[in-house]
Amino acid sequence: MYGWIWRHLPGNAWVKALISLVLVLAVVYILFQYVFPWAEPLLPFNDVTVDNQ
Template identity: 75%
Template sequence: MYGWIWRHLPGNTAVRALISLVLVTGVIYLLFEYVFPWAEPIMPFNNGGAVE
């Protein structure tokens, strides 16, 4: 999969690396802003570390 993405990015190696960095940063941002807050209430380990 990563090879397929790398082959389809435009430009030389430096441009591809920069585009890859931007894509990875965007995915991480989306995860932290939208996916993790949505999933947090339904996760079983959201009790703040208290042992019961």
């Protein structure tokens, strides 16, 4: 999977490394900004009230 991505990135090894880094950062950003905030309320840490509002 990662080998396939690496082979399909353009440029020499340095350019590929740079693009990979940008891709990794983008994925982490999307996770922290959108995916985790959506997933976190599904866990029980938010239930602090007595009437389940």
